[in-house]
Amino acid sequence: MxxxxxxxxxxxxxxxxxxxxxxxxxxxVRVKVKNTAPVKDVQVHYKQPSPSPSWADISLxxxxxxxxxxxxxxxxxxxxxxxxxxxxVAGEVAWDNNGWMNYRLExxxxxxxxxxxxxxxxxxxxxxxxxxxxVQTSWFEGELxxxxxxxxxxxxxxxxxxxxxxxxxxxxxxxxxxxxxxYSTSSGAELWRFKTPELNYDHSSAVFTFAVYFLRLxxxxxxxxxxxxxxxxxxxxxxxxxx
Numbered sequence: 001m002x003x004x005x006x007x008x009x010x011x012x013x014x015x016x017x018x019x020x021x022x023x024x025x026x027x028x029v030r031v032k033v034k035n036t037a038p039v040k041d042v043q044v045h046y047k048q049p050s051p052s053p054s055w056a057d058i059s060l061x062x063x064x065x066x067x068x069x070x071x072x073x074x075x076x077x078x079x080x081x082x083x084x085x086x087x088x089v090a091g092e093v094a095w096d097n098n099g100w101m102n103y104r105l106e107x108x109x110x111x112x113x114x115x116x117x118x119x120x121x122x123x124x125x126x127x128x129x130x131x132x133x134x135v136q137t138s139w140f141e142g143e144l145x146x147x148x149x150x151x152x153x154x155x156x157x158x159x160x161x162x163x164x165x166x167x168x169x170x171x172x173x174x175x176x177x178x179x180x181x182x183y184s185t186s187s188g189a190e191l192w193r194f195k196t197p198e199l200n201y202d203h204s205s206a207v208f209t210f211a212v213y214f215l216r217l218x219x220x221x222x223x224x225x226x227x228x229x230x231x232x233x234x235x236x237x238x239x240x241x242x243x
Contacts (some may be wrong), residue, residue, distance in 0.1 A: 003228050004034050004094035005042065005087035007113030008071070009145055012081060012105040013183045026076040027083070027105070028181030031060055031113075033070050034228045037090035042072040046083035060085075066242045068230060075181065081105050109188040110178050112145035115223040116155065116214035119143040119180075119191075120243040123208065123236050126198060138236050140208050141195040144172055148190050152217035155192045159210035161202045161236075169213075170196045201236070208234045 008030040016023035033040050042060040047053055060072040082104050084097040096113060097103075103111055121142035127134050138161070146155050156171040172194035177185055196208075211226035226232075234242055 001099075001114055002094040002096050004036070004089060004092060005085055005096050006032050006117075006225075006228070007085050007096050007098075007103060007111075008032050008073075008117045009110065009112055009119070009178070009180060009189065010083070010103065010105060011110035011178075011181045011186055012079060012107055013181070013186075014079060014107045015183055024183070025079040027079050028073075028075050029060065029083075029085070030063075030071060030073040031085050031087075031096075032227075033072060033087045033089065034230075035065065035068050035070055036092070039089070040070065040072075041088040042085070043087075044078070044080075044083050044085055046078060046080035049079060049081070064243070067233065069227060071243065081107075105188075108182070108184060108186045110180075110182065110186045112147050112178075112189045114225055115147045115149065116212055117145045117225050118212050118227075118232060118243070119145050120241065121157075121208075121210075121232070121234050123234055123238060123240040124198075125201070125236070125238040128198075136201040137198045138201040139196045139198045140210075140234055142193070143175075144192045144194065144212050144214075145178055146190045146192055146214050148188060150216050150218045154215040154217065155213065157194055157196065157210045157212050159196060159208055161199065161205060161208055163205040164209065165204070168196070170194055206236055208236060210234070 010029040014025040064071045086095040126137045172192035175191045178189040214223040
């Protein structure tokens with residue numbers, strides 16, 4: 001996996017719609033890029049459909065910045081069943097080609113880059129009363145995308161609220177197929193949701209630091225999304241958000 005660019009999620013959707021000549025065909029894609037410089041060129045290198053398949057490039061517009069990484073993507077403009085993504089940043093060019101296998105999507109399929117990807121995380125705050133006083137609490141919750149490689153699996157987040165003094169695992173729960181960018185129910189990637197324990201607000205750090213994991217229980221293989229080896233950071237401010 002590249003340390004500069006990583007596919008977050010993609011799906012291909014092709015279907016006939018009454019009144020629309022040729023129907024609808026598109027590939028929806030989201031890509032994360034490490035924020036090492038302000039100017040970034042992010043592209044999808046994709047195989048065009050038959051009858052005369054060839055390869056082409058299409059740029060991905062910038063969508064959002066989340067501090068140490070940026071999100072790029074597009075909702076339409078091309079359709080493909082095989083692709084890779086690449087980024088050029090400050091003279092460095094890097095590829096995510098799915099371990100040299102390319103990403104492959106049949107119609108109504110979707111895929112999470114690296115087999116597990118953070119979709120979103122939101123910080124929360126609350127209060128708990130007891131013993132004659134009230135304490136401030138803090139936690140975060142969100143969604144993960146996981147490729148359905150096996151039935152038995154553990155999915156979740158490994159996090160610290162005290163700047164690394166202690167780390168905890170919080171397992172996620174299965175929530176169904178991924179629906180982002182899809183016209184109809186698609187297969188390949190699953191949606192999992194998590195909520196960390198609601199603990200007393202720890203003032204030793206202003207952020208949560210975390211990575212997301214997928215453990216295959218059939219063979220013991222781990223997959224991680226750790227934000228280009230730098231972990232994700234999420235402000236503890238109420239409703240702070242990353243994706």
